[in-house]
Amino acid sequence: MTCRSRTIALSPSERERYDRQIGAGVLTEEGQLRLKQATAFITRTGGMGGPASLMLTMAGVGNVIIAHGGEMISPDLNRQLLGSEDVVGKLRAPDFGNYLRSMNHFVNVEALPYEPDAAQASELAERSQVILACPPGFEERMRLNEAAVKARVPLIDAAQWGMTGTLIVVRPGETACLRCIYPEAPPFEELFPVVGAISCAIGSLAALEAIKILSQTGQPLWGKMLTYDGFHGQTNIVELTRDPNCPCCGELV
Numbered sequence: 001m002t003c004r005s006r007t008i009a010l011s012p013s014e015r016e017r018y019d020r021q022i023g024a025g026v027l028t029e030e031g032q033l034r035l036k037q038a039t040a041f042i043t044r045t046g047g048m049g050g051p052a053s054l055m056l057t058m059a060g061v062g063n064v065i066i067a068h069g070g071e072m073i074s075p076d077l078n079r080q081l082l083g084s085e086d087v088v089g090k091l092r093a094p095d096f097g098n099y100l101r102s103m104n105h106f107v108n109v110e111a112l113p114y115e116p117d118a119a120q121a122s123e124l125a126e127r128s129q130v131i132l133a134c135p136p137g138f139e140e141r142m143r144l145n146e147a148a149v150k151a152r153v154p155l156i157d158a159a160q161w162g163m164t165g166t167l168i169v170v171r172p173g174e175t176a177c178l179r180c181i182y183p184e185a186p187p188f189e190e191l192f193p194v195v196g197a198i199s200c201a202i203g204s205l206a207a208l209e210a211i212k213i214l215s216q217t218g219q220p221l222w223g224k225m226l227t228y229d230g231f232h233g234q235t236n237i238v239e240l241t242r243d244p245n246c247p248c249c250g251e252l253v
């Protein structure tokens with residue numbers, strides 16, 4: 001990551017805006033500057049990616065790119081924080097983008113109304129300092145993992161089912177990637193059950209990991225999987241093992 005924080009300063013109004021997150025136990029002013037100069041790419045921006053992109057926008061990440069295809073439907077309303085009943089039947093991305101812009105005019109928001117294919121994911125990875133992968137399907141998840149590994153960009157993978165959510169934080173070349181952990185596609189159901197509160201919780205945790213990584217604050221969950229089983233009220237963190245024969249990251253040193 002290029003850091004030009006010595007030559008670019010926060011304006012007085014930005015300093016005021018972020019006052020509550022600069023200080024002991026939170027960000028340094030230099031960390032806030034790093035956020036300002038950073039680009040985060042979030043796909044998809046429904047249940048988990050929505051709150052994640054909102055938290056990154058409100059925190060002052062300078063460039064937020066979101067990607068989400070399709071129109072909003074009624075069953076999305078239990079968890080898709082960036083939407084509202086007014087968006088039902090409309091394309092989501094433009095509306096979600098406008099909502100994010102309304103929350104912080106210091107942030108450049110780019111809203112893509114589609115899910116990136118492999119080439120687009122690679123191009124977006126090259127432009128970003130962190131990727132937050134929040135899609136429901138395994139194939140899309142792996143595509144983002146591959147793009148992140150190729151560009152050597154940190155990947156935060158968020159997943160949800162029912163009242164349980166998981167978070168995996170990948171540092172390409174150093175930690176396990178998603179392919180190391182899932183050599184085969186796990187079973188997938190199109191309309192899986194999910195409670196919005198877990199989507200929002202995991203999305204916010206994904207954003208927090210991104211904020212730590214981009215601002216160089218605290219200890220990111222590098223190479224770990226965090227699971228929150230909300231049904232039973234249990235949290236678990238496991239260290240993931242990198243596969244030296246992984247077809248995605250095995251060659252990376």
Ligand SMILES: [Zn+2]
Pocket residue numbers: 176177178179180181243246247248249250
């Ligand atoms: Zn791997």
